[in-house]
Amino acid sequence: xxxxxxxxxxxxxxxLLFISLVLFLLLDLAxxxxxxxxxxxxxxxxxxxxxxxxxxxxxxxxxxVKWLYQFFVVEPGFFLDWLFGTNMMEGTQRVVSWQFRSxxxxxxxxxxxxxxxxxxxxxxxxxxxxxxxxxxxxxxxYSVFDQAGTLISMIGFSVPPFFSGVVVIVIFAVKLEWxxxxxxxxxxxxxxxxxxxxxxxxxMPVMVLALQTxxxxxxxxxxxxxxxxxxxxxxxxxxxGLSEWSVVMVHVLxxxxxxxxxxxxxxxxxxFGGAIITEQVFKVNGIGQLLITAIxxxxxxxxxxxxxxxxxxxxxxxxxxxxxxxxxxxRIRYD
Numbered sequence: 001x002x003x004x005x006x007x008x009x010x011x012x013x014x015x016l017l018f019i020s021l022v023l024f025l026l027l028d029l030a031x032x033x034x035x036x037x038x039x040x041x042x043x044x045x046x047x048x049x050x051x052x053x054x055x056x057x058x059x060x061x062x063x064x065v066k067w068l069y070q071f072f073v074v075e076p077g078f079f080l081d082w083l084f085g086t087n088m089m090e091g092t093q094r095v096v097s098w099q100f101r102s103x104x105x106x107x108x109x110x111x112x113x114x115x116x117x118x119x120x121x122x123x124x125x126x127x128x129x130x131x132x133x134x135x136x137x138x139x140x141x142y143s144v145f146d147q148a149g150t151l152i153s154m155i156g157f158s159v160p161p162f163f164s165g166v167v168v169i170v171i172f173a174v175k176l177e178w179x180x181x182x183x184x185x186x187x188x189x190x191x192x193x194x195x196x197x198x199x200x201x202x203x204m205p206v207m208v209l210a211l212q213t214x215x216x217x218x219x220x221x222x223x224x225x226x227x228x229x230x231x232x233x234x235x236x237x238x239x240x241g242l243s244e245w246s247v248v249m250v251h252v253l254x255x256x257x258x259x260x261x262x263x264x265x266x267x268x269x270x271x272f273g274g275a276i277i278t279e280q281v282f283k284v285n286g287i288g289q290l291l292i293t294a295i296x297x298x299x300x301x302x303x304x305x306x307x308x309x310x311x312x313x314x315x316x317x318x319x320x321x322x323x324x325x326x327x328x329x330x331r332i333r334y335d
Contacts, residue, residue, distance in 0.1 A: 004322075004323075005319065005323065008319050008322070009319070012315050012316075012319070015315060016308075016311065016312060016315060017068075019308070019311045020064075020067075020068060020071075020308055020311075021064070023304060023307055023308055023311070024063075024064050024067065024304060025060075027300050027303060027304055028060060028063075028300075030300075066093075067095065067301075067304065070093065070094060070095045071095060071305065071308065074089060074092050074093070074094055074095075075094060075095065075105050077089035077092070078092075078094065078103075078105070095301050095305055096301060097294070097299055097301055097302045098297070098298070098299045098300065098301060098302070099293070099294060099297040099299040099302065100299075100302075104301055104302050104305045105305070107290065107302070108287065108290070108305070108306065108309075111285060111286050111287050111289075111290050112286075112287060114183075114185050114284055114285050114286040115271070115275075115279070115284070115286030115287045115288065116271070117198070117202060118183070118202055118205045118206060118209070118275070118278075118279075118282075118284055118286065119209060119270075119271045119275050119278075119286070119288075120271045121202065121206055122205065122206040122207075122208075122209030122210045122213065122275075123209070123210075123213055123267065123268070123270075123271050125206060125210040125213075126209070126210040126211075126212070126213025126214045126217065127213060127217055127264055129210065129214045129218075130213065130214040130215075130216075130217035130218040130221060131217065131218075131221055131260075133149045133152075133214065133218040133221070133222075134149075134217070134218040134219070134220070134221020134222040134224075134225060134260075135221060135222075135225055135248070135249075135253065136149075137149040137150070137218070137222045137225075138221070138222045138223075138225030138226045138229060139225070139229070139248060141226065146222075149218060149222070152211075152214065152215065152218075153214075153215040153216075153218055153219050154215075155211070155215070156211045156212050156214060156215025156216070157212075157215050157216070159211075160277070161208050161209070161212065161275070161277045161278045161281065162277050162280075162281055164208050164211065165204070165205070165208045165277075165278055165281035165282060166281065168204045168207060168208060169181050169204065169281075169282075172203075172204060173204070179200055179201070179203055179204055180200065180201045181282075182282070182283045183201050183202075183205065183282045183283050183284045183285075184201060185283075185284065185285035185286075187201070204282060205275075205278050205279075205281075205282045205284060208278055208281075209275050209278055213267070216263065216267075217260065217263055217264065217267075220259060220260050220263050221256065221260050224255075224256035224257075224258075224259050224260055225252060225253070225256045227256075228252045228255045228256050229248075229252055231255075233251065234247060234251065234252060237251050254328055255328075257328055258325060258328050261321055261324045261325070261328065262321045265317045265318070265320055265321035265324070266314065266317060266318065266321065268313070268317050269310055269313035269314045269316075269317055275288050276288035276289070276291060276292060280292065287306065290302070290306070291303065291306050291307075294306070
């Protein structure tokens with residue numbers, strides 16, 4: 001197993017370098033000027049000096065190599081300095097946002113807690129709800145519960161979050177006045193009362209996001225369970241006199257989780273990428289909203305960094321999913 005993990009990590013290096021190159025080239029070729037937001041009264045020669053100060057006057061390959069060095073060496077160095085109280089990277093140029101004029105990673109770390117409060121909790125709730133729904137729907141195929149689960153999944157797949165978000169705001173915030181319509185990102189959790197306020201404002205965005213997660217994973221879970229319930233080993237287990245709970249929840253569930261693990265693992269990076277549309281609807285000042293404002297402001301360093309972090313997480317969780325295959329299925333051997 002260790003050999004497989006090391007081999008996959010080594011292979012991930014050229015993969016990530018290729019992704020970074022494609023990402024850098026695409027964003028460099030994209031139309032837009034970071035000086036477009038500046039006042040028209042600023043002379044062109046001043047704007048040109050500002051472009052050079054941002055590093056735009058250097059050749060493409062030089063800017064690409066500098067960005068890679070800053071991403072993989074400088075930023076981890078600053079993290080280690082913060083962690084151990086050292087100053088090894090003091091004075092080193094970091095990846096700086098054109099829009100905020102401050103290090104990109106500092107801004108991302110500031111926004112990340114808001115995203116994790118909402119998106120991570122919604123994903124966890126969606127998975128926790130989806131797996132039992134998929135199991136019961138498969139075991140009681142075509143029952144009333146199965147039909148209800150299918151209906152929920154159809155709603156989750158077909159209704160976009162910008163519509164369902166507005167609907168829940170109208171119902172619970174405007175009509176019933178139970179929940180706040182706007183997410184207060186400045187709210188601090190200090191005691192139980194402030195925690196209740198935080199949970200109250202999280203209910204609607206979590207509800208909208210969890211519906212999508214539940215719809216997707218419950219369908220995968222149901223399909224995998226149905227495939228395994230028809231296998232010969234299930235009939236053999238029942239013939240041996242094993243209880244129905246043991247057959248379904250031990251033998252069938254373990255084999256059914258193998259394809260579902262991939263879906264769950266590959267969905268985790270989306271937590272850190274933020275829910276772009278939902279964050280816009282509920283005014284959650286998270287990573288998704290940060291990415292939108294960076295695109296609108298032509299803040300290329302911010303867009304590059306967030307997108308590349310997302311790519312790194314996808315590669316990492318692909319590896320985690322492959323490792324979990326060996327844990328769930330003893331037939332799979334990597335060494």
